Amino acid sequence: MWCEYYQQEEFIFNGDIEPRETSLKESLAEVATHIHADHKGSYVVFLSGGIDSQSIVLGFLHAGIKPHCVFYRHGYIDDNGLTTNKLEEFYTQSFCDSNGLKLEIIDDIYNRDRLEDIVKRRSYITLKDGIYFKREGLFGSMFLNENINQYSRQHSCKVVTAMGNFVMRTDNGKKIGYTATSSFSKPNSIDSSIEQDSLLIFSLYNSALYGYYMYKHSISPYIQSYKNFEGKNLAFIELGLQFRPKMRGWEFMDRTDHSLSEDVNLGYGVDSGIYTSPFKIICEKLSIDFQRTSKTSNYSREGRLTPVYEI
Amino acid sequence: MKQLAKWYSYDKDNLVVDQDIYNSCDIPQNFKESLKRQAESLHSKIDNYIIFLSGGIDSQTKAYGFVLAGIRPRCVFLKLIYRLPDGSIRWNKEEFFYASLFTKEHNLKLEVFEIEFDKDRIQDIVFQSNYFNNTAGTGIMFFSEAVRDFIKSENYEGSIITGHATFSMSRSGKICSGDFFRPDAGLLYGVDPAVVVPFDLIDCHVFRYYQYVHQKTKEIQILQLYEPKNLAYTELGFEFRHKFSGWEFLDTVNDYSTASIINFAKSYKGRIQKTPSRLVLDAMGHCIKTKYGRLVLDAMGIDSKIKRTGLKSVDSKVRLYEFDTNIEDRFINVV
Numbered sequence: 027m028w029c030e031y032y033q034q035e036e037f038i039f040n041g042d043i044e045p046r047e048t049s050l051k052e053s054l055a056e057v058a059t060h061i062h063a064d065h066k067g068s069y070v071v072f073l074s075g076g077i078d079s080q081s082i083v084l085g086f087l088h089a090g091i092k093p094h095c096v097f098y099r100h101g102y103i104d105d106n107g108l109t110t111n112k113l114e115e116f117y118t119q120s121f122c123d124s125n126g127l128k129l130e131i132i133d134d135i136y137n138r139d140r141l142e143d144i145v146k147r148r149s150y151i152t153l154k155d156g157i158y159f160k161r162e163g164l165f166g167s168m169f170l171n172e173n174i175n176q177y178s179r180q181h182s183c184k185v186v187t188a189m190g191n192f193v194m195r196t197d198n199g200k201k202i203g204y205t206a207t208s209s210f211s212k213p214n215s216i217d218s219s220i221e222q223d224s225l226l227i228f229s230l231y232n233s234a235l236y237g238y239y240m241y242k243h244s245i246s247p248y249i250q251s252y253k254n255f256e257g258k259n260l261a262f263i264e265l266g267l268q269f270r271p272k273m274r275g276w277e278f279m280d281r282t283d284h285s286l287s288e289d290v291n292l293g294y295g296v297d298s299g300i301y302t303s304p305f306k307i308i309c310e311k312l313s314i315d316f317q318r319t320s321k322t323s324n325y326s327r328e329g330r331l332t333p334v335y336e337i
Numbered sequence: 338m339k340q341l342a343k344w345y346s347y348d349k350d351n352l353v354v355d356q357d358i359y360n361s362c363d364i365p366q367n368f369k370e371s372l373k374r375q376a377e378s379l380h381s382k383i384d385n386y387i388i389f390l391s392g393g394i395d396s397q398t399k400a401y402g403f404v405l406a407g408i409r410p411r412c413v414f415l416k417l418i419y420r421l422p423d424g425s426i427r428w429n430k431e432e433f434f435y436a437s438l439f440t441k442e443h444n445l446k447l448e449v450f451e452i453e454f455d456k457d458r459i460q461d462i463v464f465q466s467n468y469f470n471n472t473a474g475t476g477i478m479f480f481s482e483a484v485r486d487f488i489k490s491e492n493y494e495g496s497i498i499t500g501h502a503t504f505s506m507s508r509s510g511k512i513c514s515g516d517f518f519r520p521d522a523g524l525l526y527g528v529d530p531a532v533v534v535p536f537d538l539i540d541c542h543v544f545r546y547y548q549y550v551h552q553k554t555k556e557i558q559i560l561q562l563y564e565p566k567n568l569a570y571t572e573l574g575f576e577f578r579h580k581f582s583g584w585e586f587l588d589t590v591n592d593y594s595t596a597s598i599i600n601f602a603k604s605y606k607g608r609i610q611k612t613p614s615r616l617v618l619d620a621m622g623h624c625i626k627t628k629y630g631r632l633v634l635d636a637m638g639i640d641s642k643i644k645r646t647g648l649k650s651v652d653s654k655v656r657l658y659e660f661d662t663n664i665e666d667r668f669i670n671v672v
Contacts, residue, residue, distance in 0.1 A: 077458040113559075120555045247438055248576035251431075255577075265572045268556035269567060 029230035031145060037205065037230075043335045045244055046237035050264040053238035054085025058308070060232045061186060064151040069184045069226060070094045071115050072175065073129065075117030075273055078188035083227045084265055086119075087125060093186070095127055098173045101135040102311070110137070117270055130238065130331040134173065136279075142312055144168060151314065158314055165304040166275020178224035186226045192257035193266045196250045201243050203230070203236065203257075204331035211261035240335045276304040279311060341351045341382050341534065344541040352519050359657075364549045366649045368572040371546035372402030378406050378540035380549030385495030386534065387411045389484065390447065394569040395500035399536040401573065402502055404443045410498075412436075412445055415483040417586045418453040426453075429586040431593050435578050450490075453589075454484045466526045476583020481526040488528070496534045499525075504537065504544065505654075506551050506563045511669070513558050514659045515548055522653035548658050559669060563662045 029039050071086070073079045073095040086093040095119045099201060101110040115131075122129045136144075145151055149166050156324045174185045191206040227301065230237050239257045242249065249255045261267045309315070344358040365371035379386070380403070385464045390396050390412040403410040414436045418428045433449075440447040464467075466478050487493060520535055528650050547565045550557065557563055569575040579593050651663075662669070 112668050116559060116664070117556065246576060248435075248578055251434065251578070259577065263570050265577060266571050268554065268571060269563070270556060271559075 027231055028233045028310060029227075037332050039233075039334070041233065043203075043233055043240050044237050045241035046234060047241050048234075049237055050081075050242075050260050051084065051088050053234045054081060055089040055232035057228060058082065058085040058089045058091060058093075058235075061226060062086070062089065065184055065226070068182070068268070069186050070096050070130075070181070072174070072177075072188045073097050073118050074275070075091075075111075075114035075121075075270070077267050077270075078258055080117075080121050080267060081258065081261045081265060082186065082188050083121070083125070083158065085125070085228075090159045092127065094130065095122065095129045096177060096185075098132050098134045098170075100103075100169060100275075101133065102141070102279045103135055103137050104311070108283070109278060109281055111273070111275075111276065113271065114273055132171050132173075132177075134169075136169075137239075138311060141279075141308065144172065145308060145312065147332050151308065151312075158309070160305045165308075166273075167277075174224050175221055178221065184226045185224055186228055190244075192239055192334075193230065194239060194249055194255045194257055195253065196255075197253060201250065201337040202333055203239055203243060203335045205236070205334050206330045206332070236334050240337065244337050274304070276307070279304075280286055290295070341615070342539050342541075343540075347520060349521075354655070354657060359545070360540050362545045362557055365542055365546040366549075368546060368550070368568045369405055371542045372398065373405040374542040375536065375540055376402035376406040376408060378542065379498070379536065380406065383496050383534065386498050387413055387493070387495055388498045389413050389415055389480075389529065390436045390439065391415075391580070391581065391583070392432035392578060392594055394427075394566060394575055394578075397436075397439045397575065398566065398569045398573070399498060400439070400445070401443070404445070409445060409449070411562075413438055413448045413450050413487070415480065415487070416449050417479055417483060417583075418451060419586050420453055420455045421589070422456060427586055429581070429583075431579065431585070432581050437440070444661070450487050451481070452486050453478070454482075458482075463523070474582065476581075478526065479586075480583050481528060484525055496532050497525075497528070498534050498536050501535050504547055504565050506547070506557060506565055506583045508558060508561050508662065511661050511664075511666075512659055513551060513662050515543050515544070515551060515655060515657045517544065518653050519655055544657060552660055555662070555664055559664055621660040 028041065029037055048056075069084055071079065071093045073083060074097065083093060083095060097115065099110055099115055102106050103109075118129065135272075150160070150165070150168065170187070174187065177183075178185050193206060194206045195202050195204060242257075242260065243255075262269065343355070344362070345352055345354045347353075365374060376399075381413065388396060388400050388410050390400055391414070400410055400412060414433060416428055416433065418426050420426050437447055439445075446657065462478060462482050466481070468475075468478055484497065501518065501520070501522065504515065506515050508514075517537070521530075524532060550565070550568065557565075585591075585593065627631055
């Protein structure tokens with residue numbers, strides 16, 4: 027494995043990244059080939075409606091491997107009925123139909139008690155001096171992490187996920203590639219309940235993908251014209267994935283009927299797409315007075331970035 | 338407007354698609370093929386034409402169609418220069434950056450035609466085009482002026498290939514539809530309509546492909562609004578770039594390298610949302626935030642509560658097709 031996941035907050039890379047003059051498809055296939063060779067028969071891929079997980083599945087397919095794909099159909103039930111992540115399901119199912127893939131769908135329904143339990147265990151909202159404090163982070167990961175542990179335990183296998191953003195930053199002529207992962211999703215980190223043996227993070231398994239990002243960053247004046255460019259967006263122009271609203275994994279609790287005409291965010295650190303505050307939604311579900319809350323946190327987006335290369 | 342296309346008939350108030358011709362058009366199997374056929378058709382009908390190449394995907398997609406057909410079109414970049422009262426200048430260099438990358442990549446020559454705007458000239462064209470009393474685009478106003486200048490200085494007598502007649506795909510409930518703007522929407526001010534040829538209307542290959550891709554792609558059908566020109570990214574592999582609307586050269590404040598949002602439904606939306614009419618007023622030397630500014634605007638006969646809107650799309654749109662999606666009802670909130 028190229029990257030030992032973490033020692034506390036740090037990534038440990040086994041060797042420097044070298045630019046790889048290839049394509050996104052080829053680099054994804056190379057990573058997929060390594061994972062398959064090392065874990066054949068003992069891994070599944072968690073698929074969602076987003077481009078991250080769909081890109082890695084395309085990598086497996088390009089390598090001639092049909093991975094076992096699993097989709098968690100999250101739902102929330104209360105007196106108003108059941109809401110589910112149907113948009114995620116739509117994009118996941120369409121992807122599988124287009125690519126001749128079987129999809130294992132697992133229903134995972136939350137109610138008030140279960141939501142309260144996970145929020146407390148994750149210290150997502152804490153009460154101090156009469157004020158509810160919200161912790162920062164990628165809230166969708168909270169639910170995903172539960173599923174990773176659950177599936178891995180039940181099936182004695184590893185779960186391949188796409189977790190980990192990659193940012194190509196160009197500033198004053200310097201081109202730096204950063205990997206970014208939420209502390210929620212770092213195995214063994216204080217915030218995470220992911221068990222180390224459960225997870226294979228696709229982009230960190232082998233250096234081929236980041237090597238390609240480095241190459242692309244070094245040659246593309248378009249990418250260099252942006253201060254921040256998220257590497258995963260190359261999936262649109264190189265893999266032909268269709269534009270879609272951005273989903274984050276907690277939308278199954280959202281009853282808002284959003285307009286499905288949205289943005290693609292090429293950068294990093296700017297929210298876009300369907301956006302309702304997950305914090306507000308969770309407060310509503312748990313009958314917490316949203317007015318008596320604070321978003322204060324020492325969380326920093328920049329703090330999540332770890333340099334991988336510098337050109 | 339030249340009526341060179343045979344697949345529709347058009348007079349001032351009405352556009353009628355000849356369904357026999359439209360339906361008998363072979364369906365292109367990919368976007369490239371549709372652009373290639375469209376360029377070939379145009380090339381066979383018009384001898385002398387020019388493409389004003391900008392940094393955006395609209396004009397570059399058209400130019401790419403010619404490249405695919407083995408034709409090297411004449412490409413001209415309109416360098417819009419804004420001279421500020423202190424003598425300094427701002428120009429559309431971000432657009433030039435993307436335009437020159439495109440021509441370099443496809444081994445095309447890029448001519449540059451310069452036009453300078455200062456406070457007085459902006460004021461002149463604002464009044465000439467009745468800018469504050471109509472809803473046409475701000476970028477079109479400057480583009481038109483530049484085109485007029487180009488035609489005059491070159492004694493140009495050929496045709497101008499444009500990217501207007503914008504197409505949109507939409508969904509309401511179970512019904513998906515495709516609409517395009519009539520040829521007179523977004524016309525160039527003061528430019529003889531006879532020389533203006535919208536690339537997408539000269540034949541029906543591109544629209545035929547749009548219908549085909551809409552009908553076969555559920556991921557597009559589920560969207561309530563989608564501009565198929567964005568297929569330039571997902572099918573042609575064009576690299577992402579900021580959306581420009583032709584008036585950003587007046588913007589002396591924003592850094593467009595940080596404007597990293599692409600809206601796939603509407604043209605005029607991005608993370609940087611400077612109001613173009615405000616920029617025009619700034620350039621004319623009027624600050625409408627002040628009482629004095631309002632008085633000046635009143636004296637100029639301009640409504641000081643200016644709130645310009647976009648094109649009145651309902652009036653200008655032509656419905657080309659409709660079909661029922663087979664997306665399951667539960668995914669699209671249809672009961």
